[in-house]
Amino acid sequence: MATVTTDPLVGRLVDGRYEVVSRIARGGMATVYLAVDRRLEREVALKVMHAHLAEGASGADFVSRFRREARAAARLTHPGLVAVYDQGLDGDTSYLTMEYVAGTNLRRTMLTERTLPLGRTLDVLEDVLDALAAAHRAGLVHRDIKPENVLLDTDGRLKVTDFGLARAVNEVTATTTGTILGTVAYLSPELIATGACDARTDVYAVGILAYEMLLGTVPHTGTTPIQVAFQHVNNDVPPPSDVAPWIPPEVDDLLCALAARDPDDRPADAGAALALVRSVRAALDPADLERRVDPPAGGAPEAAAVAQGAGPADDEHRSTAATASLATLSLQDREAAGLTEPLAVGHVVAPTTRPGPPPPPAPPPSSRRRARGRVVAWSLVVLLLLAGAGGGAAWWFSSGPGAYTEVPGGLVEASRTEATTVLDDAGLRHTIEERYDDAVPEGAVVVTDPASGEPVRKDGSVLLVVSKGVRMLTVPTGLVGATEDEATAALEGADLTVGDPVPQSHDEIPSGQVMAVTDAEGNAVEEGATVRHDLPIVLTVSSGPAPVVVPQVTGSEKAAAVQALEDQGLVAAVTEEYSESVGTGLVIRQDPEQGSDAHRTDTVNVVVSLGPPLVEVPNTYSMNVKAAEKALTDAGFRVEVRHPQGISPLNIVYSQDPAGGDGRTAPKGSTVVINVF
Known part of the structure; x- marks a missing residue:
């Protein structure tokens, strides 16, 4: 009957925020889950570190480094990098939340297609290097580039993942047990030999990745990790045209430059490598970009499987990578591989040859034979003691405490010259990386890696990050x-x-x-x-003209009204019309009205009175006074009757002022004087 393994974290709420939905994959350092961020209501990838990494004397150091590296990775923003959202500790569970990328990874694509066309290989290289260039500019090195860490979403876009974790784990384990973690097929020679790495280490891994995409296998293979490590340190990557003669020499030169054994022969960082890839692509025949190498005959050989880290999948068959640990290599294996620095020695390695079992009992010997036996026995004891002492001394000075010293203090904020002098006096090598810093003066050390007081191999190197001053x-x-x-x-x-x-x-x-x-x-x-x-x-x-409130100008004189509007930044548009009720020169009405919202330079229409309208004056000459009064009154005038010559019974109009007739006009409502006799 099959046994079903239930993951206890599925269904749990981590840190009161992340609800674990399902397990995605399990690797050598962490398990990845699909979770829902309840606070932001979005899917995330929850990476939970294996509990053993936080145990023991180095556990607190690992948790501290893991948090620091997670914060550094979270500062990276690039469409080709999987975003890091959060990190934390829930009880004994150290976790990291990242962007959830639905899709697959480059390893599964390569297992399906075996080889990729030249053009597509260069496409992948450009995307990966473009993402790594952003990290290198920020002073971060990935250290574990491999197909499993190159994700492809459902739209075919590439994203590089797992920044910071490899560095955090590697720093803790390397300083406590001498172990280097990584997929051996992609480890650079300097990382294998001395544990040192910089941006060029990532460039080397990208070169191996390019070789594998193009030819369907990695350049260095073997049945054991030490065999692969030996080839990385001692053999150059062969030109791809050795397998496929049609491959242009520019591609040979590109891959050999990316995967050069000597770091100084590689591009300085991913940005320089990206420029090299683009220049090579521009020089190629477009027809070659469509060609692909025939996949290797048959299945992947066992040696290649070892080199690529292939191994049994996890309990859900979702493992995307196997991590090869070089901690178990003996000194004899190391020397046979030509590696001058032990990769990993966590214990004293016993000699590989041991005395055989004692011979079967013999008849009682004579005293001379007994004496000879005692001499032989003591000789064997002495030889074993000498062998043990030699092996212990070799371990002590090659990988044990005797192989390490502390990084000197006083390096941070010291000048570049002062810091390098201190390291030279301590017998330590150094590398320089420059970056802008707002607080540390130009030419002074911002930080060191490892930090002052931390252990470093006596033949190791200290990275000095030197300030370029304020950007x-x-x-x-x-x-x-x-x-x-x-x-x-x-x-x-x-x-x-x-x-x-x-x-x-x-x-x-x-x-x-x-x-x-x-x-x-x-x-x-x-x-x-x-x-x-x-x-x-x-x-x-x-913001355009300022807002104003339209003032009241109705009833004001024309000049005063115009001035009031202009004082508010408004423009007065004046028109005139006759009015029987509003005096001449006064504002009859305005638009917009008083109190309306407007803006400076807006127009306010103002109508000014011309006084009463002009009407035609009737001619009342020789008319009877009553008839004359009626005619003038009907025309809208007031009438004043005068008798300059005295009252007469005739009551006939003999003159008027103003005169009437012949189209003569006067303001309506004005007074017309008629003289009567």
Whole structure:
């Protein structure tokens, strides 16, 4: 009857936040689960470290390094890198949450297709190196590049994963047991021989990966890890054209440069390697890019399986990589392989030859024979003691405590020259890496790896990270007059920090257009000037004319009304019309009305009174006074009757003022005087 193994973590809520849904894979250092982040309601990949890594004297050191490396990996942002979201400790469980990438990995693709076309091989190289270049610029080395750590999502996009874990595990185990962890098929010669590594170590692994994609097998194979290690240290990677003569010499040169045994013969980092790959691609015949090497005949040989880390899958058959530990290699094996530094010795290795069993009992010997037997026995004891002492001394000085010393103190913030002098005096080699730092002056040491006080092999190397000072960037030109979106994009493209924009009203500059560029304190920043990378650049952006409230001008005199509107930044549009109720020169009405919201430069329509309308004056000459009054009143005038010559019974109009007839006009409502006799 089959036994079903239930993972106790499935269904559990880790750290009160991550609900474990299922197990994805199990490797030599961690188990990966599909989980749901309840807080952000998204799927994540939850990587849980194996408990034994946090046990023992080095457990706390591992947890500390693991957290540090996780924080460093979390700072990496690149579409080709699996994002690290969080890390933490839930009880005894150290975990890491990462972007969940649905799909497969490069190993499964290669197992299916066996070999890849030349063009596709170069595509994968460009994507992997582009992602690694971002890490190398940030001072991080992957240390475990292999097909299992190159993921392909459902859209075919590549993402590199597992930054930081290999470094954290390797640093702890290497300093306590002398063990180097990694997939032996991709380990660089210097990592095998001395444990030292830098960005060129990743470049070497990418070269081996390229060889495997192109030819269907790794260049160095063997039945045991030591055989593979021996070939890495002592044999150059053969040109791919040895297997497929059609492969162009440019590709031979590329792979041999990436996987050169001497680190100095390789590109300095992934960025340089990427440039080399692109230049080689540009020089190739497009027809060659479509060709592929015939897969090796039959199945993968056992030796190749050992070299590639292939082994039995885990209990769910989901293991994506087997990690080869070189901790069990004896000194004799190391010397036979030509490795000058022990890869891993966690204990005193006993001599490989031991005395055989004592001979069967013989008849009682004579005293001379007994004496000879005692001499032989003591000789064997002495030989065994000498062999044990020699082996112990060899272990002590090659991999034991005698092989290590402490990194000197006082290196951080010392000048580059001072730090290298201290290391030279201590008999330690050093490598230099430069990077910008906002706090440490240019030319001073920012950090060392290993840190001061930590163990390092006496023939090992200490990495000095030297400050290049504050990173200075150039402010782009053409910002003033551009739109806010255009200026923001230009600043972000120059890696500058953009602060919150400051809106400012302006009567003439359109809304959304940049008026000025300043720093966070409001000081003007000239375009083309050099500023600190972390200096926030603030854009002063026009918000258009300022808002105003329309004042009351109805009933005001024309000049006063126009002035009141102009004082608010408004434009008065004056028209005139007759009015019987509003006096001449006064505002009859306005639009918009009083209290309305408007903006400076908006127009307010103002209607000014011309006074009463003009109407035709009737001619009342020779009319009876009553008839004359009625005619004038009907025309809209007031009538004043005068008798300059005294009252007469005739009551006939003989003159009027203003005169009437012939189209003569006067304001409606005005007074017409008629003289009567």
